[in-house]
Amino acid sequence: MRYGYWTPVFGGWLRNVPDEGMETSWDYTRRLTQASERWGYDLTLIAELNLNDIKGIEQPALDAWSTAAALAAVTESVELMVAVRPNFHHPALFAKAAANIDRIANGRLALNVVSSWWADEARQYGLQFDEHDDRYARTSEWLRVVDGLWTEETFSFSGQFYRTDAAICAPKPARRPTVYAGGESDAAKTMIATQCDAYVMHGDPVEVIAPKVADMQARREAVGGTPMQFGMAAYAIVRDSEAEAQRELERITNVTELPAGYANFDQWLSGTQLERSFKLQEYSVSNRGLRPNLVGTPEQLKQRIADYEGAGLDLLLLQMSPQMEEMERFAAQVIGTA
Numbered sequence: 001m002r003y004g005y006w007t008p009v010f011g012g013w014l015r016n017v018p019d020e021g022m023e024t025s026w027d028y029t030r031r032l033t034q035a036s037e038r039w040g041y042d043l044t045l046i047a048e049l050n051l052n053d054i055k056g057i058e059q060p061a062l063d064a065w066s067t068a069a070a071l072a073a074v075t076e077s078v079e080l081m082v083a084v085r086p087n088f089h090h091p092a093l094f095a096k097a098a099a100n101i102d103r104i105a106n107g108r109l110a111l112n113v114v115s116s117w118w119a120d121e122a123r124q125y126g127l128q129f130d131e132h133d134d135r136y137a138r139t140s141e142w143l144r145v146v147d148g149l150w151t152e153e154t155f156s157f158s159g160q161f162y163r164t165d166a167a168i169c170a171p172k173p174a175r176r177p178t179v180y181a182g183g184e185s186d187a188a189k190t191m192i193a194t195q196c197d198a199y200v201m202h203g204d205p206v207e208v209i210a211p212k213v214a215d216m217q218a219r220r221e222a223v224g225g226t227p228m229q230f231g232m233a234a235y236a237i238v239r240d241s242e243a244e245a246q247r248e249l250e251r252i253t254n255v256t257e258l259p260a261g262y263a264n265f266d267q268w269l270s271g272t273q274l275e276r277s278f279k280l281q282e283y284s285v286s287n288r289g290l291r292p293n294l295v296g297t298p299e300q301l302k303q304r305i306a307d308y309e310g311a312g313l314d315l316l317l318l319q320m321s322p323q324m325e326e327m328e329r330f331a332a333q334v335i336g337t338a
Contacts, residue, residue: 001308002314004317007067009047009061010055010059011023012321015054016283017252021322026067029062037075041331043080044081046071048083050121051118064082065097069104079110080108081178083114084113087129087130087135088127098173099171100171110178111180114181115139133185137160140195143196144159145162147195148164154168179197179198181198198229203287203288203290206304213312229314231316232316233319234316236318238296292308305334
């Protein structure tokens with residue numbers, strides 16, 4: 001298993017805890033990323049949103065790509081998996097900039113291609129927002145242009161969304177960046193199986209992840225591609241006892257006051273007590289991060305991670321809070337390298 005983590009570009013991951021002791025700053029990000037290399041983490045995912053969807057849109061959020069360029073210059077081994085949304089970046093200009101960042105990183109850049117979901121953000125920034133299937137049609141063209149510029153001396157293209165005429169990208173990346181992408185629709189899976197290198201999923205139990213991996217493996221084989229990598233988001237809590245881990249879980253899922261933008265939360269939480277408890281967990285941590293149940297003792301987490309490996313998963317994209325302290329604990333007790 002490879003261990004990755006989300007760079008805290010939003011100042012944390014908990015919607016119920018206003019201050020997680022993770023400042024939204026370059027200084028904190030730099031110190032965390034450099035420490036993660038010492039602790040044995042393989043990868044960091046740098047999310048790209050101009051608005052903060054965790055703490056509220058009025059709160060600060062770090063820019064993904066300038067942060068990635070800076071991290072490329074001050075780190076040595078961690079893979080920099082940076083989210084990119086095709087409707088926010090012209091592919092030819094992006095290919096040039098990303099190739100330069102990969103050179104700075106000595107071949108450690110990777111892409112997390114995200115077909116945008118937040119219409120209000122696009123509207124605020126005056127950018128195109130496509131309907132669902134059009135998003136993947138755009139992404140498919142976008143990837144063809146980026147890959148063409150990275151692999152050919154000159155690249156011409158004429159499509160529905162983009163055009164280039166003998167465009168040149170030099171220098172090219174030190175190594176062709178791995179392209180990760182996620183999506184659960186048929187259009188998304190078809191595009192990913194055909195054009196990407198790795199499939200990333202929201203958090204789910206092993207019995208849900210296993211058939212998703214098998215489905216994407218079959219899709220990949222059908223188009224004659226090389227084997228794919230598979231990653232999953234998860235929120236991790238490791239403690240010396242199960243009781244301690246459950247107390248921490250209760251702390252982060254206990255709603256004491258509603259953050260901005262959740263005026264209808266009480267209505268959303270209607271239903272039985274079991275339904276209410278489940279919805280609180282879904283609300284508290286993004287990307288279905290609590291569904292994998294990486295909550296417990298080191299031995300429990302190691303066994304659950306082994307189960308995911310058995311299902312074909314080879315990358316965990318972890319969130320923790322407070323991140324510096326919890327990542328060091330996880331590395332020492334689960335990865336075994338700190």
